[in-house]
Amino acid sequence: MEALLVSMGVVALAEIGDKTQLLALVLAARFRRPAPIIFGILVATLANHALAGAVGAWLAALIGPTAMRWILGVSFIAMAIWTLIPDQLDEEAEPRPPRFGVFGTTLVAFFLLEMGDKTQIATVALAAKYASLAAVVAGTTIGMMLANVPAVLLGEVAARKLPMRVVHGIAGAIFLVLGVLVLLGAGSSR
Numbered sequence: 001m002e003a004l005l006v007s008m009g010v011v012a013l014a015e016i017g018d019k020t021q022l023l024a025l026v027l028a029a030r031f032r033r034p035a036p037i038i039f040g041i042l043v044a045t046l047a048n049h050a051l052a053g054a055v056g057a058w059l060a061a062l063i064g065p066t067a068m069r070w071i072l073g074v075s076f077i078a079m080a081i082w083t084l085i086p087d088q089l090d091e092e093a094e095p096r097p098p099r100f101g102v103f104g105t106t107l108v109a110f111f112l113l114e115m116g117d118k119t120q121i122a123t124v125a126l127a128a129k130y131a132s133l134a135a136v137v138a139g140t141t142i143g144m145m146l147a148n149v150p151a152v153l154l155g156e157v158a159a160r161k162l163p164m165r166v167v168h169g170i171a172g173a174i175f176l177v178l179g180v181l182v183l184l185g186a187g188s189s190r
Contacts, residue, residue, distance in 0.1 A: 007139025040106025
């Protein structure tokens, strides 16, 4: 349960103001069809985070526990710093007319934009930390949906009213605490 809740909370906070959330806003404004956009985000996130989680679980099995603890601790601290840097969506990343429909456009755009993103890297680290791959992938996916569904439904109004610095600060603090706890050996039952 801890893996699910921590994964969900960390990703939900880290996703606020992230480039994939900005993409959700662009898609919502452009297509004005929330259901296929939300479903596309869900499928893309499940695929992307399942892949990232599998990489994290594989790394945990490959690397010794002491080395893994240091890698994870430093990774979480790096994520804390990265979270404080707001993302911007490039103009060229804006979707073209939906050749594959709204769902297909959302699926492809989200999957590709999430590659190497902080929430994908966090999923790798969380899957390496926790023994439950399914709980981590479920948690990170729920976290993505918690951050992106309101963006799709409420659009830019919600994005302008959220205090991004505070949200990014809270997410950064959570990553920092996780990093320090991992380096100190907390929860090293693996």
